[in-house]
Amino acid sequence: MNxxxxxxxxxxxxxxxTAAALAVLLSRTGQPVHVIDMxxxxxxxxxxxxxxxEGLLYQAMSQRGALPVVRLSDTLTLTPSSIDLAKGESQxxxxxxxxYLLKSCLEKTELGxxxxxxxxxxxxxxxxxxNCLAAARALAVVVxxxxxxxxxxxxxxxxxxxxxxxxxxxxAIVGAIMTNCQTRRSINEQVRQEMKRLYPDLGQVRSxxxxxxxxxxxxxxQLKACNAMxxxxxxxxxxxEVCPWLKGN
Numbered sequence: 001m002n003x004x005x006x007x008x009x010x011x012x013x014x015x016x017x018t019a020a021a022l023a024v025l026l027s028r029t030g031q032p033v034h035v036i037d038m039x040x041x042x043x044x045x046x047x048x049x050x051x052x053x054e055g056l057l058y059q060a061m062s063q064r065g066a067l068p069v070v071r072l073s074d075t076l077t078l079t080p081s082s083i084d085l086a087k088g089e090s091q092x093x094x095x096x097x098x099x100y101l102l103k104s105c106l107e108k109t110e111l112g113x114x115x116x117x118x119x120x121x122x123x124x125x126x127x128x129x130x131n132c133l134a135a136a137r138a139l140a141v142v143v144x145x146x147x148x149x150x151x152x153x154x155x156x157x158x159x160x161x162x163x164x165x166x167x168x169x170x171x172a173i174v175g176a177i178m179t180n181c182q183t184r185r186s187i188n189e190q191v192r193q194e195m196k197r198l199y200p201d202l203g204q205v206r207s208x209x210x211x212x213x214x215x216x217x218x219x220x221x222q223l224k225a226c227n228a229m230x231x232x233x234x235x236x237x238x239x240x241e242v243c244p245w246l247k248g249n
Contacts (some may be wrong), residue, residue, distance in 0.1 A: 001106065002245045003117040005136035008143065009156055011123035014179035015142040016043045017211060019120035020220050021232040022239070027076035031248040032112030036067065037081035038102070038132050039122040040089075045080040048072055049218030055084030061092070061101045061131075066108040072221055077111065085128065092127045099167050102131035114248050125159055133160065134168045138243050140202060141176040145191045153198055174242045175200035177235055180207045200242060203235040 006019040016039065023035040037044035037057075045052060056068035057079055067079045092098045106117065121132035133139060139160065141153060157173065164171050176199040178192055192201065208228035214220045223229060240246045 001117060001135075001137070002115075003106070003119065003136045003138075004239075004243065004246070005119040005121055005132045005139045006142060007121040007129065007132065007139055007156070008141055008153075009123060009125045009129065009159075013123075013142045013144045014205070015123065016047065016120050017215055017220075017228075018140075018142050018177055018179060018205070018232070018235075019118055020044055020047045020215065021211070021229060022236055023076060023118045024221055024223070025229070025233055025236050026116060026118075026246065027073060030075060031246075032075050032077075032115040034069070034077045034079070034109075034111050034115050034117045036079040036102075036106075036117065036119045038085070038119055038128055039081060040083050040086035040128075041122075042081040042083065042085075043215075044120045045078070045082075046218055047215040047220045048078055048080075049221075050078060050080045052080035052082035052084075055082050057081050058084040058088060060105050061085075061088060064101065064104050064108075066110070067105050069109060069111070075112075076221070077115075079109075088128055089124075089126045092131075098127055099130050099134040103135040106135055116246055116248065125156070130163065130167070133163050133171055136168070137170055137245070138172055138174045140174055140239065141199060143176050143178050143191065143195055144180050145178065145182075153195070157198065173199055174239070175202035177202045177205065179205045181205060182207055200238075202238045202242075203231060205231040205235065 210226035211228035
């Protein structure tokens with residue numbers, strides 16, 4: 001299955017915005033896309049104006065059943081999240097094959113033929129985040145300009161190396177995306193150059209009030225032209241170069 005996880009164990013990097021924007025843009029090409037909100041904060045779910053009031057994602061993972069699927073457009077579907085999922089961080093630790101709960105549920109879920117799956121992972125390296133990586137074919141890391149970002153990247157790389165060895169040999173870090181970039185800030189280029197020593201550069205995304213309003217108001221699916229969406233279009237093009245399977249069959 002073609003699964004791209006968007007991740008970083010550090011919060012506040014615009015990881016959720018990145019997952020939502022890439023899912024919307026890819027679906028607009030006609031490619032069937034399914035996006036999964038694996039963060040108990042459910043920010044991705046809210047960005048699409050949805051809710052999981054019954055905790056269906058948590059129930060599915062607890063029972064190893066099919067994921068809940070909400071249709072957002074002809075080519076885009078969503079598995080919404082809720083605070084109920086937070087119980088899984090402690091509950092799932094004692095489960096057999098706990099790393100593969102999400103993958104098992106995903107395999108039982110009926111999606112469109114040739115769908116690409118994009119997962120928004122939680123800002124941690126707990127059991128939920130490990131499930132996101134165990135189910136993925138590729139990981140794109142989201143970074144903000146700042147002094148502590150590269151330390152977090154180094155830790156994440158260590159965890160991915162262990163997971164590749166023990167859980168998911170197919171997992172690859174395909175690159176990093178730098179978000180919330182301000183114009184004329186020298187820190188942008190400093191972090192970008194350091195980041196490029198670790199991973200391929202998938203692009204920079206400018207800070208954009210239109211994007212912020214759209215995610216806050218639950219209307220990102222309707223967002224068209226803005227600086228951030230233009231930048232995410234370039235990011236998607238680069239992702240397609242390193243992950244040709246994103247183009248579909």
